[in-house]
Amino acid sequence: FAGFHADSNQRLISCSRDNTIRTWNTETYGDYVAAVRELVESIREPSVSRHEPSEPNNDVRLRIAHKDAPQQIRSQRLDRLHQTVNGNGVTAGNVNRPQKASRYILTGAQPERRPAHRFQQAGSVFSAEFSRDSQRLIVGANDLAAHAFHTDTGERTLVMSMLSPREPFYAPEKNNFVEGHIPEIVSLLFLPPKGDLLLTFDYFGSLSVWDAKADKDGIGFEKARLLPGLPLDEQSVGEPYEVEDPSCEVAVSPDGKWLIAGVVRNDGGSRLTTSKDEYFAAIWDTSQVTAAGKSAPRKELRGEFAHQITAAAISPQSKRAVTATRRGAFVLWDIESTKVIASAAGAHNSDGVSGVFFRSEDEFFSAGFDGRVIRWTHENGELHQTEIERPAGHELPDFIIRLRPDPKGFRFVSSDLKKDLAADRYYLTLNLWSEDAGWRRLPVSIAAPQDDLSKPYRHDVSWSEDGSRILYVHDGTIIVLNAETLQPVQGFQLPLGNNAMRGAIAPQSDADTRVATFDGRFAHLWNLTTGKHIAEFRSHGPVVRAAFSADRRFVATASDSIRVFSSDETSPDHGRPVFRLPSEEVGNRLIEQVRFSPAANDYRIASVNSAGDVRLWQWEPGGAPPTEPVFASGNAMSSPPEWLEDEGTAVTNQIVWGADGRILAAIQRGRMRVWRIQGAGVTELSVKYPEGVTADTCAFNALDISADGNRIAGGGVRLNESDDLVSWGLIWEISGEELLPSARIPAEGFRRHNAAPASASNDVVLRGITAIAFDEPAHEIVTGGADSNVLRWSDIEGTPEEPAELLSIAYKEGLSGEGFTDPHPAPITAVDVAENGTVVSTDESGFIVLWPPSR
DSSP, rough: OOEOOTTTTEEEEEEEEOOOOEEETTTTTTHHHHHHHHHHHOOSOOOOOOOOOOSSSSSSSHHHHSSSSOOOOOOOGGGEEEEEEEETTTEOOOOOOOOOOEEEEEEEEOOOOOOEEEEEOOEEEEEEEEOOOOSSSEESSSSSSSSEEETTTTBBBOOOOSSOOOOOSGGGTEEEEOSSSSEEEEEEEEEETTEEEEEEEETTOOOOEEEOOOTTTTTSSEEEESSSOOOOOOSOOOOOOOSSSSSSOOOTTSSSSSEEEEEEEEESSSSSTTOOOEEEEEEEEEEGTTTTOOOSEEEESSSSSSOOEEEEEEEESEEEEEEEEEOOEEEEEETTTTTEEEEEEHHHHHHHEEEEEEEEEEEEEEEETTTEEEEEEEETTEEEEEEOOTTTTTTOOEEOOOEEEEETTEEEEEEEEEEEETEEEEEEEEEEETTTTEEEOOOOOOOEEETTTTTSSSSSEEOOOTTSSEEEEEETEEEEEEETTTOOEEEEEETTTTTOOEEEEOOOOOOOEEEEETTTTEEEEETTTTTTEEEEEEOOSOOOEEEOOTTEEEEEEESSSEEEEOOOSTTTTTEEEEEOOOOHOOOOEEEEEEEOOTTTTOEEEEEEEEEEOOOOOOETTSOOOOSSOEEOOOSSSSOOOOHHHTTOOOOOEEEEOOOOOOOOEEEEEEEEEEEETTTTTTEEEOOOOOTTGGGGGEEEEEEEEEESEEEEEEEEEOOTSSSSEEEEEEEEETTTTEEEEEEEETTSSSSSSSOOOOTTTTTOOOOEEEEEEEEEETTTEEEEETSSOOEEEOOOOSSSSSSSEEEEEEOOOOTTTTOOOOOOOEEEEEEEHHHHHHHEETTSSSSSEEEEOOO
């Protein structure tokens, strides 16, 4: 292809199959041809060794291979021509306005070129950003987490073991920034005696410790994670703990000193089918569960388990522990020495044990899937069992699925499940047992219809700290019963959408009753007296975007809220949440992007939500999390253009900082806004458009600010003069209190972001440019589009008086040996350029490509 440049009939631009774009001057073309002929005639042999100078050199020297040829020849005619000799041949041109060749010349692969790296993270990647030192890449994905990678290799940082057969998702040493649970929660409890910490446990065996107290460091964020964790023996292989059977609910000693859980450690075999599990119990000192560093337990009870542990408990004096397995094997342990005191096998008809608790140091109770409750006593080094008989005429249940003792261990509530053969359905009843009153039924029950057999399992029972009240939770209904009369004394229906299935009463710290519940992956804290929602304990939402602080010590994530994590790779707190802003402060809208100020020693955080509300948060490391923004723009002042809805095009919200932290630019529902920040003052700048273009005829998806802070690039779509929707971009120059257009990105041409990906259906909506970044080292601009292409453009610096039109240089494609040609199969979601010139591009199918600096 070839054509004349729009502003001169003397400038001809051509492109060819050798991946080279050439700029020609028609006035000097005759001199160029004559000079080339002179060169050819001077060379006696066809074999020529070509050398690429480090900088464009007007004094071109060619070294001749033939021994009789002159060692150097000089072409005087070429002195006045701008040219470069490289592996693709001679590229020559003379432009009206001097420019660096790297702005518009694409060379072939150079021998020293670092290869591009292409890899995939989750099903979709939403953001990608380099650290200021160019050493790390942080991405946000749809796997509920942010992830950091080495810029040069694309490898995860701080990797310890990538071959674990059942690798847990939460692993701070792998630079995952994740909070909360990925699968559903199965149990929760408050840590006595104060109840300032809430423990939650999920189907994959993760055990999390949450801040349940509203104090200076906030409330509702994950302070630690005990499982998966590190082995007690630091000399052993660093395989994480993992709980195989979630029916092993975590137990805590009555004094709150010890925490016990059943654990499985895999041998690390590379094949899941042949790897082996070792079952044991881990005991943590609760005073250390939130300490910095590894979450290793204080004790491990080992060597006695052929099957996974399904129940465990600690004695009233915190000296003994009991464990039970899914095959009815019981072991009584001395905690201090970790020695076995006594054991028994085959209890509960060799079926699973659903609960166990101590009454005294030598007496404990258990319930199982055989429908029985057994009292155990320890005498003369042996365990003796006695069944707790049911009243006359009352049949045993088919299963006991919960066993909940009162705080002193003298009473318990069992959750009994039995099938009514006549009705062909299961019924769950709750029964209270005490030594003096025997069995009594609570006035609640659950029927399981054939289309919802799991309904009885969606319930829980919890005791108050003094044993005077019993909490019953089922499918969003909370009832508090008097433990003596069994009559309801409080009732509460959770708000719509909160279908709580388990719950726990917090130790009493005031006159109000605090209750924790969970539904799915999220837990909540309620004031049962007032009905007020206090806090939410949860993971990221399905859309995550992330950014580094300027010094790379912290990572901020945007999702359901704003979170800040420690990313200091020299700190034992690496990967831990520092705080999470509650929904009461950030609102109920999705946070679409969050970014730290790039200025040194500046930890201000900018955010924008799905309504376009841009907020600025002031925070200092070590200080309390912000409680309100220092600046809020409010929701987008103008609705998106009507034609966007007609075209079915979604609107975007984005933010970007200037390098000195004084300019903040945003896209609010497709419209561009820019503010100058000076101290506590915020001034909005006026955004101007080229002739024939208005804010109502364009919509932006992406933006970036140049390193010097003087220019802003935006990309998206617009309606052209023929009312056709086309891709386009614009470069503004910041002049005083205005943004003046200085260059245009003509992305509406053939294969310039104006088409859908090749793999897409025909009804894909045009979204144009979806990502944009200044490539300062290469004097280029990089764009990504909904067409899945990544394009390089010459960064021609026009002026408001003489706006320029950028030249499309080339697509970013994989080269021979890199294992790919087309880098992205789906629309581009982000591009960024590191200070060292490395480029990253990501797409909606989760692919990440790290490109070496452009030459």
